[in-house]
Amino acid sequence: MTAAGPASSLHVAVVGAGFVGTTLADALVARGCRVTLVDQSGDVAGATSTTFAWLNSHRKRPESYQALNRRGLDVWRGRFGDRHAAHVTWGGHAVIVARAEHVETLRERVVHLRSLGYPASFVPVAGAAERVPGAVSPGAIAAEFPLEGHCDPGPIRASLLAGLAASGACTVVTDAAVAVDGAGVALRSGGRVDADRVVLAAGNGSEALAASAGFRLPLVGPQAGGAAWGFLARIVVPSHGIDRVLSTDDVNIRPDGPDALVAQCLDLDRAAGPDHQHDPEIAAAFASRVMHLLQRDDATVASVRVGHRVIPADGQTVAGPLDGTPDARTWAVVTHSGITLAPLLAELIAGELCGGEPSPLLDGFRPGRFAAGGRQSEGVAPARRPGEQ
Numbered sequence: 001m002t003a004a005g006p007a008s009s010l011h012v013a014v015v016g017a018g019f020v021g022t023t024l025a026d027a028l029v030a031r032g033c034r035v036t037l038v039d040q041s042g043d044v045a046g047a048t049s050t051t052f053a054w055l056n057s058h059r060k061r062p063e064s065y066q067a068l069n070r071r072g073l074d075v076w077r078g079r080f081g082d083r084h085a086a087h088v089t090w091g092g093h094a095v096i097v098a099r100a101e102h103v104e105t106l107r108e109r110v111v112h113l114r115s116l117g118y119p120a121s122f123v124p125v126a127g128a129a130e131r132v133p134g135a136v137s138p139g140a141i142a143a144e145f146p147l148e149g150h151c152d153p154g155p156i157r158a159s160l161l162a163g164l165a166a167s168g169a170c171t172v173v174t175d176a177a178v179a180v181d182g183a184g185v186a187l188r189s190g191g192r193v194d195a196d197r198v199v200l201a202a203g204n205g206s207e208a209l210a211a212s213a214g215f216r217l218p219l220v221g222p223q224a225g226g227a228a229w230g231f232l233a234r235i236v237v238p239s240h241g242i243d244r245v246l247s248t249d250d251v252n253i254r255p256d257g258p259d260a261l262v263a264q265c266l267d268l269d270r271a272a273g274p275d276h277q278h279d280p281e282i283a284a285a286f287a288s289r290v291m292h293l294l295q296r297d298d299a300t301v302a303s304v305r306v307g308h309r310v311i312p313a314d315g316q317t318v319a320g321p322l323d324g325t326p327d328a329r330t331w332a333v334v335t336h337s338g339i340t341l342a343p344l345l346a347e348l349i350a351g352e353l354c355g356g357e358p359s360p361l362l363d364g365f366r367p368g369r370f371a372a373g374g375r376q377s378e379g380v381a382p383a384r385r386p387g388e389q
């Protein structure tokens with residue numbers, strides 16, 4: 001728990017105990033609130049269970065979203081990351097690409113990020129590719145983004161839940177929320193959680209819950225091959241020596257301990273979807289790309305899972321009261337890049353729930369933009385190129 005703020009008698013029901021809901025519960029309890037944390041799963045589930053967990057503000061549009069992610073990174077770089085230092089790695093991020101369209105994109109990105117004061121620099125390919133010799137090919141360029149890192153969200157979430165249990169101020173309810181109203185949450189079991197405020201942090205379950213209270217909170221749809229779906233492989237490579245996030249033309253990797261990597265092959269995500277079963281060809285493609293990159297022949301795919309990203313219909317974070325008023329009973333925190341953003345959003349929204357001024361950082365990210373007649377879906381392009389997520 002972060003340093004305790006002034007005592008508050010507010011009782012907040014948070015629906016969803018993924019990374020976003022758990023960090024929010026932690027921030028609320030630190031401010032003296034009572035929290036009931038409702039999740040339909042007794043274990044880590046949803047997007048938090050299948051995430052690349054790269055901490056970054058690397059390619060975010062528009063500028064306000066870039067700024068939000070940058071502040072999110074600052075919170076990780078400061079107090080939140082310090083609390084969970086054993087599960088956070090500040091190794092930076094290296095990109096090495098040779099394909100013409102990726103080279104051009106990387107050149108533009110470095111220039112753009114530097115213009116925003118975000119550390120980014122071109123570096124010699126040979127040095128950047130020290131442990132990934134397969135990335136060296138004619139025309140390759142490399143860049144480094146030293147502010148970025150990665151984390152292991154599972155143990156951090158578990159530690160937050162342990163702290164919440166020890167606080168005596170948080171009750172965890174394992175049940176599905178089927179509807180929310182001005183007075184609380186109706187549960188599938190037939191029970192209820194009555195609370196002063198309800199916050200929807202239910203990831204992809206948030207749209208239906210918002211609708212049950214009469215609000216629009218549209219998310220990117222679940223069609224196969226769309227922006228919401230992505231493969232995530234865990235690949236055993238003994239003593240791989242990789243110490244950072246690395247993006248290349250056809251595979252992105254990060255370490256998962258000294259003998260395993262987490263990998264994404266974004267172009268393969270066209271085949272990902274809700275009904276995807278184990279596909280030996282996908283697993284073989286992951287293995288061969290990683291072995292080529294590392295110039296080794298001993299990589300073994302331990303698992304390939306399909307992650308379901310939580311993406312509001314315009315790609316941007318949703319955070320705040322559903323009806324736009326500070327005294328609203330029902331709030332939402334629903335976002336992509338939720339590992340990077342959760343600690344910041346938790347601080348901001350807990351502050352507002354406890355009577356603080358609305359944060360200008362969240363202007364443009366309020367749920368009201370989707371109200372009837374408001375902004376409609378602008379479509380979200382799937383992440384397919386190095387450095388996208």
Ligand SMILES: Cc1cc2nc3c(=O)[nH]c(=O)nc-3n(C[C@H](O)[C@H](O)[C@H](O)COP(=O)(O)OP(=O)(O)OC[C@H]3O[C@@H](n4cnc5c(N)ncnc54)[C@H](O)[C@@H]3O)c2cc1C
Pocket residue numbers: 015016017018019020021038039040041044045046047048049050051052053054055056175176177178201202203204205206209229230231232307308309310333334335336337338339340341389
């Ligand atoms: C493949 C992939 C790669 C990603 N890579 C990155 C990355 O590199 N960096 C980054 O910052 N972010 C990344 N993300 C995004 C990030 O993982 C998510 O934004 C974040 O995990 C969302 O957390 P959440 O708590 O909002 O949602 P979830 O983790 O989905 O949690 C929602 C919770 O709500 C519960 N729930 C749902 N409906 C109900 C209901 N009706 N009643 C009760 N409980 C309910 C679920 O059981 C679940 O526990 C990635 C995501 C994916 C899928």
